[in-house]
Amino acid sequence: MSKTKIPEKTKLRLWVKAGGRCEYKGCNEPLWQDALTLSKMNAAYIAHIVADSPNGPRGDEQLSEQLASDINNLMLMCDEHHRLIDKEDVEGHPVERLREMKNSHEIRIEMVTSIGEDMQSHVLFYGANVGEHSSPLNWNDTTCAMLPNKYPAEKPAIGLSLGNSSFRDDQDLYWKIESEHLKNQFNDKVKRRLELNDIHHLSVFALAPQPLLIFLGTLISDIYSTDVYQLHREPRTWKWQNEPDDFEYIVHEPTTVYKKVALNLSLSGNIDNSRITNVLGTDTSIWTITVPSPYVDFLKGENQLREFRVVLRKLFNKIKLVHGQENQLHIFPATPVAAAIELGRVWMPKADLPILIYDENKKVGGFHYAFSVGENSLQQFSAT
Structure with a gap:
């Protein structure tokens, strides 16, 4: 005492x-x-x-x-x-x-x-069912990753998720319902406030199938100041980790130019080109972005994510130049969450080719078409 x-x-x-x-x-x-x-x-x-x-x-x-x-x-x-x-x-x-x-x-x-008022950021949560798993996002687990560069402007986070959904990503209706809900929620809760200058910066935390993450990125776009975070598995944290000094992305170009064109994103896993031609046919030009050793936890730092944006921006321009601006681009992603969102943010609706996004699901036998994005509208498309 x-x-x-x-x-x-x-x-x-x-x-x-x-x-x-x-x-x-x-x-x-x-x-x-x-x-x-x-x-x-x-x-x-x-x-x-x-x-x-x-x-x-x-x-x-x-x-x-x-x-x-x-x-x-x-x-x-x-x-x-x-x-x-x-x-x-x-x-x-x-x-x-x-x-x-x-x-x-x-x-x-x-x-x-000591964080100043100019370092405020509105926290954005988006979760959707991945296979049999739901995607809860926890305030304490996520927002600590923002410090010391940013801090939450308000609590709770802006949530865009479809609560208690019974639909799973092996069902065709899942994509229509989730994408329409996401678009409506974003317009109601985020876009209006951005346009009113009520939100100056977004910090995005998301866990969802990759087509929906890409679509979320297209809604946010690169017009608005945004930080996108990645959930790391080892250690399990949203904080950015130390990244390798000699890291680089590898781009493979097709040897033959066909009218039909696809983008193979082999980042968190390897996608053999045969899995793409099984869907689109052998008369498909396949461009690939990959890394020396693709695996689920390769994305460690912000510089890696920033470089991905640069590589992707250049590749979108080159694909349009080679295949024509009246074409469309089929995207087959195996990417980390943050890279999928940034793909959508990099894509420019008025300048880039419309994108048709595919999702891999073992229950439906591999890659299958999810939905398309182009000309500011969500379109349905049959790949067969």
Whole structure:
């Protein structure tokens, strides 16, 4: 039990530096309200790293008295973790470990609270059923990836998902319902606010079949300032990871120019060209964007995503030049989420060929047509 009366100014400074939250690593519990009832109250305890008594937890004959009221020796904590470090597991919480917790927490609070108003971003969620799996998006898991460059302008996120849908992506009706719903939701919740200048920046988090992700990208376009995030599997996080220095995309051009043209996006997996000609026929020119070793978690950093946009923009122009501007482009994607959305954002409805998007599903025997996008309208098309 502390025997030191800590000055009120020091307590106030500690509250500010801690952001009013428990400084124990991984807790971050708000201490201005009851966790169950949400009643406003002071639920904080002030813990000493070096006890204010030589006989206390982590006490020291000289330092205990010197640091008794020193803010650098004090931590704001909830009742559970205050008891843990001072009574239940003193040996497991040496001075060095607690100082690291305090420093890490207070640096994070300082970083977050120093973000200017011009770094606001509206969070956009879009999830749709992928096979038998739904795609829930969690606020805490996603928005932490925005920091320190951006922070949420409002809570909750703008949601575009079709809730409790019973349709699955092996059903033809699924694509019509999901795409129409997505378009309507985007127009109602996002486009209008963008046009009114109520939204200045978007942070996009999405989990859905790739044709719908591409379509979402076409709705957002590259007119509006947008950051698109990728869910990484190892480690499982939305935060961008370190990327390889020598990374590059590889473009394969067709050897024969046919009227019919397709784009093979072998990024998160390999798509053999035979799987495309099985759908479109052998009289198809196939252009390919790939990487040295395609796999589901290859996209690690923002620079890789930025370079993908550059490569794709150049390729769209070249395909139109080679195959004619009255043509249409069949797209077969095996791409990460963020790349699929950016494909849609890069595509320009007035300048690029209309795109026909395909989805791979084992239940229907491989790739099948989902829908088309072109001339500002969603069109139905039969590939056979």
